[in-house]
Amino acid sequence: MPTFQADEAQSYEQRITRLIPGYDLLHELTAAQLKTLLPDEATILVIGAGTGKDILALAQLNPHWHFIAQDISEDMLAIADQNFTNSGLSSRVTIVCGELEPNMGHIDAALCLLVMHFLPDNGDKQALLKTIRAQLPSRAPLFLADLMAPETEFERESQLVACRELGLTEVGEQRMRHNLQHEFFALDRMRLAELLDHTGFGVPHYYFKALGFTGIVCRAE
Numbered sequence: 419m420p421t422f423q424a425d426e427a428q429s430y431e432q433r434i435t436r437l438i439p440g441y442d443l444l445h446e447l448t449a450a451q452l453k454t455l456l457p458d459e460a461t462i463l464v465i466g467a468g469t470g471k472d473i474l475a476l477a478q479l480n481p482h483w484h485f486i487a488q489d490i491s492e493d494m495l496a497i498a499d500q501n502f503t504n505s506g507l508s509s510r511v512t513i514v515c516g517e518l519e520p521n522m523g524h525i526d527a528a529l530c531l532l533v534m535h536f537l538p539d540n541g542d543k544q545a546l547l548k549t550i551r552a553q554l555p556s557r558a559p560l561f562l563a564d565l566m567a568p569e570t571e572f573e574r575e576s577q578l579v580a581c582r583e584l585g586l587t588e589v590g591e592q593r594m595r596h597n598l599q600h601e602f603f604a605l606d607r608m609r610l611a612e613l614l615d616h617t618g619f620g621v622p623h624y625y626f627k628a629l630g631f632t633g634i635v636c637r638a639e
């Protein structure tokens with residue numbers, strides 16, 4: 419997994435839009451669904467909040483929601499904290515650095531965007547989903563986005579072409595090629611549905627697909 423520390427945190431916001439076609443759209447579509455689903459008074463748990471992109475997109479759509487920004491990288495959260503201050507959001511966000519713990523209080527919805535694909539499917543993905551499920555009341559939505567297993571033999575190569583079009587350098591392309599093979603633990607649709615079922619979530623509904631990068635929403639059962 420990339421470290422998301424030091425330089426990797428500092429360069430994240432520049433890098434990520436070149437690595438993930440439709441990165442902004444993923445966040446806009448996620449936020450639009452939450453606006454449709456949640457009342458004004460709601461708390462949203464963001465697992466792997468990074469530099470705060472998820473929360474900045476959500477906060478634009480509703481001036482009342484509260485957020486918990488959780489991440490294991492102090493450096494990413496330091497940038498998020500500055501972004502929240504710059505946007506006047508600090509009083510609406512609780513920042514939690516470290517592994518996700520149970521009992522974070524009442525949560526109405528959870529997001530885990532571009533995080534779980536870094537965890538191997540050796541029990542780690544299941545453990546994360548279980549901890550998220552333990553935070554949610556029944557029927558609460560979970561939005562999940564990850565790199566998934568390629569659906570055609572030309573999908574991954576096409577993804578690199580798309581990244582070059584987005585401004586990724588040749589060196590960046592080589593790194594991404596390596597990462598796609600060695601740093602991501604991509605699930606196929608059957609295995610994702612199985613893991614969600616085993617951890618107390620319902621059927622995944624697909625709402626975002628940019629070649630391998632895929633967004634789903636499901637509900638706590």
Ligand SMILES: C[S@@+](CC[C@H](N)C(=O)[O-])C[C@H]1O[C@@H](n2cnc3c(N)ncnc32)[C@H](O)[C@@H]1O
Binds near residue numbers: 494530531532536
């Ligand atoms: C690609 S970034 C995504 C950040 C943000 N969700 C976004 O869409 O920009 C992945 C983030 O997940 C965090 N992360 C990795 N493993 C994690 C875990 N087990 N629990 C929480 N955060 C994790 C990393 O530190 C990093 O900030």
